[in-house]
Amino acid sequence: MTFLLNNFVELTVTGLVLGAVYGLVALGYTLVYGVLQLINFAHSEVWMFGSFAAVWVTVAIGAGPDSGIAVAIGVLLLALLAAMVVSGAVALLIERVAYRRLIRLDAPKLVTLISAIGASFALAEIMGLRDRLAESLGLRDELNSYVRSARDNTRFLNPLETHGVFNIGRYTVSNVDIIIIVSALVMMVALDQFIRRTHTGRGIRAVAQDSEAAALMGVNRNRIIRATFLVGGVMAGAAALLYLMRFGVTRWNAGFLLGVKAFTAAVLGGIGNVRGALLGGFVLGLAENYGSALVGSEWRDVVAFLLLVVILLFRPSGLLGESLGRARA
């Protein structure tokens, strides 16, 4: 208990940072769920591919922590762009390969879940076997710096040096903390406005509300589904870069646990609810940090899941309720 009180500020800030990442990944789950009522199990691999794209950009440019601030910002923006593009592309690929046919057939939900699980396995394994794949393409030597030790942790050298900005109590808030929390909030507001104001956003809301009626009103359902996957993927790509800036390593199977947590965050906030995703992420991140300070960090995941069970018992549709369509008509 004293540990929690003494380190309260630090736990809060790191919890918010973690929560921001959860929240951005949770958006992908919540959007797809809102539109299709399906758990996109492969979304964690979308995030994982984005994180590798960011790593590869820094490897390709060769920027280390000692390059100037302008270079660092340029590299980070490039990495962000690469992560978003790759994640978006992977999300579209998943929609095409694992979902489209089943949606057209109006297959049972469970089958679609299995298809997504298959996609998740396949994508994770492709990343884990990337050295073997490069070898079979005869590119092993050219790509060595990208594919070596494929089954181990891959480090991300943050070109932006971490330094303290200001103190709250005894904890020094770093520039990276601020960047992560602020960019998550900015992206959330941008997404909220996108869904609220744009033509496509209105389409997403319409399909979420009543997909048949939307189709009768001239909404192209397939296009909207693709847009939903794309937006979720782009957000996951951004989350991947932010995660790397703070935690610095990724690996081929890192997506799994993060995906489970992000889905938990989406459910906490009320699945299908865009604002709920970020709120759920923050709540989950904070609860994990406080909980592990109280009962020991080895119980971190237990705390997260117990929180989920308790909240669902008292608010069966999440903190903010589930309503991608109904919320803001």
Add this chain to the structure above:
Amino acid sequence: MTEPKPPANAAGPAGATKASPSAATKPVASGGTSSRRFGWDRGALARRVTALPTPVKWLLIALFVVFLYALPLLEIPIISTPDTDFGAVLFTVASYVLVALGLNIVLGYAGLLDLGYVGFYAVGAYTVAVLGSFQAHLSWWMLIPLAVIFSTISGLLLGAPTLRVRGDYLAIVTLGFGEIIRLTALNTEWLGAAKGITQVPRPPSVEWFEIPHLQWDGFTAFIDLGDTTKFLFFGVADQAPYYWLALTVIFLVLGADRMLRRSRVGRAWEATREDEDAAELMGVPTFRFKLLAFACGAFIGGLSGALFASRQGFINPESFQLILSILFVAAVVVGGAGNIYGVTLGAIVVGYLPERFRGFEEWRLLVFGVALILLANFRPQGLLPPRRAKRAIAADEQLEALEEGTARV
């Protein structure tokens, strides 16, 4: 849309869906319509077998059962695994089948998506390990019932609060439950923590006689007297007796499953799965039946876990990864949720294929993932869908044809 089914349909092995509310009624032609859709008449073999006289049927079934028991001794060339002991692989497959049968009650009959089924499996395994070697030394005959009781209780404890939660949330809550069980085992010294538990008691052995294996040279088989299995000696090296034990348990579970499915309970599950509100209005206490399904599933899961632990002799939390739950669900859905034969087939696919191709260790998960996508996309009803699903497809097609005015009557 409901009118009584003709008896021919209800008497089939996977039928018994008298109370299905949405099932359509087109009994005779349904086989024809669905087979046209899937390319060939899949009902033909089944119809032929059903048409055989009863004694012949029983003889066939008996032969098949004997064949199943003899599998580890036959060492049939292509089926037998080159890289690992075939008896051990067969046990693994059998425990997958057992787990899949249990999960099928939860997922296939009651329609509850349980992504934490490995939790029950772990409870069963840990009961045997902790009470059999780590903290106490109970006899194996005591341990199995205890394991089953504990896992059933854990199923009730998990189900009572969470089954009120809506379907999709249940998936994540149960997934969390599975992780909580594993992490608790990992973090508790009393349960062996990360080191795990060794010297888990094996089933008591009786050594009656030895059975020789076959040896193949091309297509001719010899009896190999140098390679024998001691009948009912539960050791480390030869795993065939564990397979026989598991197979026996599977037959018992299949019998119980069949009785449950054809009883009031089975019909209540089906009604709940198809439309919970309608079932409730018709006077089915849906919550209680869902809880019962959870308990039955947990019972079988715990039993399977207990067998696993006593075969393995050693368990640690690594054996109960989340991924296992997902493989279990995959087994049920790939085979065809709701049909015990389909589920068995799915479990064999999921349990056996990775073992058979252990030589390709590195690539097998990739291939497995791709296979799941392909199976889901091209066999959305599962490899062997339950009859009701087939009838539903036929009815849908008929409706569609009527709507579009292309009905071929």
